[in-house]
Every structure is written in C-alpha cells, then in structure tokens.
Amino acid sequence: xxEFQNVSYTYNKGNGVTNLNFSIEDGDFVFLIGSTGSGKxxxxxxxxxxxxxxxxxxxxxxxxxxxxxxxxxxxxxxxIGMVFQDYHLLNDRNVxxxxxxPLHVMGYNANEIPYRVEEALExxxxxxxxxxxxxxxxxGEKQRVTLARAIVKEPDIILxxxxxxxxxxxxxxxxxxxxxxxxxxxxTILMASHNYNLIKGRGRRIxxxxxxxxxxx
Amino acid sequence: MDKLLYLISEGFxxxxxxxxxxxTAVFSLFLALYFxxxxxxxxxxxxxxxxxxxxxxxxxxxxxxxxxxxxxKSISASILKIxxxxxxxxxxxxxxxxxxxxxxxxDILAILGYNPxxxxxxxxxxxxxxxxxxxxxxxxxxxxxxxxxEVRYQGHLIKKIERTYAKIMKYFPFMAMVFILVxxxxxxxxxxxxxxxxxxxxxSLKLIGATKLFIQMPFIFEGLIDGFLASLIASPLIxxxxxxxxxxxxxxxxxxxxxxxxxxxFLWLTLLSGIISVVGSYRAxxxxxx
Numbered sequence: 420x421x422e423f424q425n426v427s428y429t430y431n432k433g434n435g436v437t438n439l440n441f442s443i444e445d446g447d448f449v450f451l452i453g454s455t456g457s458g459k460x461x462x463x464x465x466x467x468x469x470x471x472x473x474x475x476x477x478x479x480x481x482x483x484x485x486x487x488x489x490x491x492x493x494x495x496x497x498x499i500g501m502v503f504q505d506y507h508l509l510n511d512r513n514v515x516x517x518x519x520x521p522l523h524v525m526g527y528n529a530n531e532i533p534y535r536v537e538e539a540l541e542x543x544x545x546x547x548x549x550x551x552x553x554x555x556x557x558x559g560e561k562q563r564v565t566l567a568r569a570i571v572k573e574p575d576i577i578l579x580x581x582x583x584x585x586x587x588x589x590x591x592x593x594x595x596x597x598x599x600x601x602x603x604x605x606x607t608i609l610m611a612s613h614n615y616n617l618i619k620g621r622g623r624r625i626x627x628x629x630x631x632x633x634x635x636x
Numbered sequence: 637m638d639k640l641l642y643l644i645s646e647g648f649x650x651x652x653x654x655x656x657x658x659x660t661a662v663f664s665l666f667l668a669l670y671f672x673x674x675x676x677x678x679x680x681x682x683x684x685x686x687x688x689x690x691x692x693x694x695x696x697x698x699x700x701x702x703x704x705x706x707x708x709k710s711i712s713a714s715i716l717k718i719x720x721x722x723x724x725x726x727x728x729x730x731x732x733x734x735x736x737x738x739x740x741x742x743d744i745l746a747i748l749g750y751n752p753x754x755x756x757x758x759x760x761x762x763x764x765x766x767x768x769x770x771x772x773x774x775x776x777x778x779x780x781x782x783x784x785x786e787v788r789y790q791g792h793l794i795k796k797i798e799r800t801y802a803k804i805m806k807y808f809p810f811m812a813m814v815f816i817l818v819x820x821x822x823x824x825x826x827x828x829x830x831x832x833x834x835x836x837x838x839x840s841l842k843l844i845g846a847t848k849l850f851i852q853m854p855f856i857f858e859g860l861i862d863g864f865l866a867s868l869i870a871s872p873l874i875x876x877x878x879x880x881x882x883x884x885x886x887x888x889x890x891x892x893x894x895x896x897x898x899x900x901x902f903l904w905l906t907l908l909s910g911i912i913s914v915v916g917s918y919r920a921x922x923x924x925x926x
Contacts, residue, residue, distance in 0.1 A: 467843070496845035507840045511653045521844045529638045568844070 420445055421466060421576065421609070426475035428461060436461050436631040439475070443609060445575070448602040450618040451611040453628035459611040462628065463580045466609070467499050468492045480575060497525055500569025500577040500606075504584035506561045508553040514540070514564050515549045521572045539571035540564075543597055559590030566594070570601055577601065579610040583617060591617055643850065647857025657830035658862060664826040665866030665913065666873075668819035669905050673874040675815055676904075679808055681895045686801050688893050690763035695775060695789040697724075697757040703783050708755040711783050715759055718777050720769070722762045728755055754785065769798050820912055827862070827916030831855055831924065838924050852921045859913030867906040874902075 422442040429435040436458040443449050453459050464470040466479055468487070477484040482495050501507075508517050518536045527535070540549065543563040553561055562582055569577055579598060583591035595610070595617060602608045612618055618625065627635040651658045697715065699708050708726050715724040727735065732753035736744050745751055759778070761771060771794050775787050831838075841851045878895050885891050 469843075493842075493845045493847045493850075496843065499845075501843055507836075507843060509837055509840055511837070520841070523639065523642045524841070524844055524846045524850055526639045529642070572844075 420478065420480065421607070422476075422478040423462075423465075424476045424478075426465065426472045426477055428465060428470055428472050430461075434458070434461075434631060436465070436628075439633055441626060441633060441636060443607060445607055446602070446605050448599065448608045448623045449610075450621075450623055450625045451609060451628060452613060452615060452618065452625055453611075454613055457628040458631040459613075459628055460580055461631070463578050463609070463611060466576075466578060467496055467501065497521070497572060498574050498576065500566075500572065500574040502562070502565050502569050502577065502579040502582045504581035506553065506565045508561060508564060508568075510553050513550050513552050514545070514556070517553065517564060518567045518571050521568060525572060535571055536567075539567040542570065542601075543567045544593075557590075558585045559587070559593070562586060562590070562594055563597070566597060566601075570606070574606065576607045576609070579608065581611055581613070583612060583614060588617075595621075639850075643853040644857055646854035647861060650854055650858045651861050654830070654834070657833055658858075661823075661826050661830050661862045661913075662865045662869070665823050665862060665909050666869045668823050669866055669870035669909050670873055672816055672819050672908070673870060673901060673905050674877065675812055676901055677874070677878060677895060677897055679812060680898060680901075681893075682801070682804060682808070684896070685893055686797075687763040688891065689797050690761060690769060693761050693763075693769075693771065693790065693794050695759040695761070695771065695778065695787060697759060697778055697784055698786040698788070699755045699757070699783050700785045701754050703755060705755060707783055708757065711781055712757045714781055715757065715778055718774055720762050720771075720774050721759055723760045725758045726755065727758065729753055732756060769794065823909065823912045824916040824919075827859055827913055828920040828923075831917060831920040835924055838921065842925065848922070848925060851925065852918060855917040855921050856914050859917035860910055863909035863911075863913035864906065866909050867902070870905060870909075871902045874905075 420442060423439040426439040427435070427437050434456065439462065451459050451462065461470065465472055465477055468479075468484070472484060479495065480498060482491070487495065509520070512520075515533075515536055518539055519532050522532045522535060540546075543566045545560065545563045545567060548556065548560070553564070556564065562585075565582070577598070582598075583594055586594060591614070598608055598610060599621075610618075624636065626633055697711075699711065703711075705726070705728050708728075712724040712726045715721060729751050732755070733744055733751055736742070736753060744753065759774075761769060761774065763769075771789055771791060775789055775791075778784060779787050838851055875897065878897055882895055885893055885895075
C-alpha cells in the first residue's frame, strides 16, 4: 500500500507538491496525470525516497517516512520497480546484463540469474537481441528492457514515470497493455503520464495533479 | 560469495569497458609514479654523489726543500691525526719528477740539471660526514706544522660543492613533499573525473536499490587495477632510466658514480598508487552518491 498524509515538499527554487492526501491499495493500477511541472515526478521521487517530504507522512508498504533512515532506502527500493521516460539503461552492458543487474544487487545465486532474466524478458515480449547493447535498440525495445529490469526482482510496486514519453503511439499502447498484464499478477502500479488519450477508458483510477496538488481522483 | 565475485569481476570488466578512461587514469598515474620514483632515487643517491665528489677533494702539502724523507713521513703521520683527514701519502723527490713528466711531458732534470721539486704529501679528506665539510681548519692546522712550506687545496670548489649539497639537503624534503602532493592531486582528480564520467551508472544503481558498498566496490577494484597497471609500467621504466643514466655516466663522463635503486621503492610506488586510486575512487563515488 502507498499512502500520503498531508505531504508537502518544496524545492529550493520553489514548486514541488502541496498537501497530498491519497492512498493506493495493494494490486491497484493507478494513473497519475498532469501537465509538465505539475509535480508527477516529485510525487514518484517521494515514493522511492529520493526526496524526503517537508511535512506529512508517507507509507510505502511497511515503511513509514517518519521512521526510516537513509541507510534503509536501498532495501526499500529493491521492492519497487522503476520505469523512466529516458530508460536509465546502462549503455556499457548488453540487454541481459542490464536486466540481471537488480538480481546481482539483491545477491541472487549466479545459477538462478539467467533463468530469471529469461523469464522477465519473455514476459515483456522481448525476443532475441539479448546480447545487444541499448544503443542498438529502438525506443520501444529499450522500454521493454527497462520494464523487464523492473519486474525481474518481482517487486510489489512498479512506478512508471512517463514511460511512453519517447514512444510512438503503438509502442505506447503495447507498453500500457504490458503494465496491465503485470498488474493482473498482483503488482501495484502507479504510472505517470500527460497523455490522457492513452489512459482514458481503461477503467483505472486516475489521480490528477495540478500545480503540485491533487485536483481530482 | 556470488555477490563478491560479481563485484570483483565488475571491477575487471570496467577496466575493459571504459578503455579510454582507464588509459587516462593509468597514464597520469604512471607519469606521477615515474617522476616520484626518480625523485626518490635522486634523494637516495645524493649522499653517494657527494661522497664521490668528496673523494676527489685533495690537499697538496709541500715540505721545505731541506727536509729529509723520514721527517716528511713523520709530518705526514701528524697530518693523519688531524680530525677529518682520511689519508696522507708522501711523494718523494723522485716520484715528484715522474709526476711532473706525466703532467707536463718534460723531464725537469734534463732541463735544469738538478731536481728542484720538494718532497710533498697528498692529503685526502674523510667523505662520510653528514656535516658540511670545511677544509680550512685542516689546512690551517697543516700549515702550522714545522717543515711545511706551502699548502694548496681547491678551497673555492670545495666550498661551492658543500654549499650546494647543504642547499639541496635543506630544500629537498620540501620539494619532494610538493612534488608528491602534486602527483597525489593529479592522480586523485583523474580518478575522480573518470568516475564522474559514469555518474549515470551510479544513479541507475542507486535507483535499483544498490547499497553504497555495492556501488563503491567495483570502482575501488578498478582503482586498484589502474594503480597496479601504472606501477607495472612505471617500475621497469624507472629501472631503464636509471640504467641509462649509469651507462651514460660510465661511458661518456669521467665520473665514477653508480646510481642505485632500493628494490623496496617499487613496493612503495605500487602501494602509493593503489592507496591514492582507492581513496580517490571511494571519495568520488561518495561525492556523487550524496
């Protein structure tokens, strides 16, 4: 579960989010919409504790922002898969090693890693090209690899920050469908987007952010 | 165990993945180690060079014309007792003629019909002293001995050499410290830059839940490998340079000086580059992770 109680955060140069109150239950698929600068990314960063709220309280699973310390953050993030608009793939290693990275971080047995990586890549429909480097992939392929990297560690939560921002409409549609498939397996998903056409009519809850505050749910 | 092996292998792989940054880091490390190594060798050999130069210092003592060889020998024995004197060799009148002929190519006996050269002595000074060597008191003491007519020595040259040595010994530690500090800063900043170039990797690792140690370890291993590679290149080159200098001095100069290298120097250089690389890597990664 993700829960925000009266959460505010202001950057040094202004903006941020103001008095956010909402909760996302386990297994939910929630869209977060809002124009550029509305606070979507800030909200996401607060969830994975890249930022610490100035006021209020954030609960992510068993972790409470008032109680956790910075040294706990890496362990909390191991339970959160992240997908970004600009992929955050490592260009100096191939697809297989990019997807395997979280498993190495979590200390998985070396024999188990190839099996899990294959499974994750299969799930996101990435066939072949396991030895290719990110530079050799299309935007859609890169995003599938990013998604495979996010799900390979079987997280409880996936945060997708504008994951379709760099994709063509078909690839964007396929990615949302993939996220829905993952959600059907019980993973909580929060996806930020400013593309309303992509998310409307899916029967999912939508949180609307405007100027750092929630305007509708 | 799998994790540790992975981190070590990542350190090795990073060296290969980032060939250009590795090359830059290893090259600057090598340059710094090379010059620090040569500086250390220069420092270590300064004393032996001075001792060589001191071995060339000599005082020539000319005895009075009427003095007998036996008296000259006993005066020479008195000279030997003076503090700072290493040896005193008496040159009799016949030897003096031979030396004259060697030096000037003329037989003085044939020219003058008699031997005007007095009995003399060549006095060498002690060379193993950390103190400034001053020949004047020794010369004055020799002059005061009965039977001594004249004393000649390279007073100006000795003074110059001794003063230069004193200056070197005074400023050398300071110069060495400055040089080592510059080398350390160059290495440290090169390592830092090579890590800053991989800021994205660090940020991505942070996002997927890597701990500080997990992120730092491959960089630290990489730093160790860079340091080891640099000392592996610098050590034989230092050896070649010193052997080259020795060869040139032996074959193209009349100096009989042999520069020596303490083998432990190479261990120190490897340790120095390893420590700086590791500390540089650690601090740079920590800086990015803040």
